[in-house]
Amino acid sequence: MPDVSELNRQVEAGRSPATFILAMMLATFKDFIDVVFVSLKGLLGFTGFGIAIALPLVIITWAISLFLAVFIYFMLRNQGWLTGIKSRIYFGLFAVIIGSLPIVSALPITSIFVYWKWHSVKKRAELAERRLNMF
Numbered sequence: 001m002p003d004v005s006e007l008n009r010q011v012e013a014g015r016s017p018a019t020f021i022l023a024m025m026l027a028t029f030k031d032f033i034d035v036v037f038v039s040l041k042g043l044l045g046f047t048g049f050g051i052a053i054a055l056p057l058v059i060i061t062w063a064i065s066l067f068l069a070v071f072i073y074f075m076l077r078n079q080g081w082l083t084g085i086k087s088r089i090y091f092g093l094f095a096v097i098i099g100s101l102p103i104v105s106a107l108p109i110t111s112i113f114v115y116w117k118w119h120s121v122k123k124r125a126e127l128a129e130r131r132l133n134m135f
Helices: 004-015 017-047 051-078 085-100 109-134
Strands: none
Touching (some): 017 051
């Protein structure tokens, strides 16, 4: 039987949309930057401006994306969203590593992950609330 304080913590995590809104805004911004810069790098490569302009954009984009992904990770971890080892591995693998690859970064992987985690937090909160009502 889970601890009552743990159930209360899960209910509170599911009722607090501020973390979700901030995380979703940052994830959307990260994915937007990725899409814009992937398109811009492709356009610069196509027009012949070449590596002189595209290489700094690649480095800047990768650094910003990595910073935002790590920031989102620690924000969600401190709020109790990334409680299991499976969640941490998924976030580390998909949002940080695969999301930083050149062509794949155009996909909204981070936003999908944040929404998926919010959905699982809400489900856990509803389950915890039902368990608390049984007491």
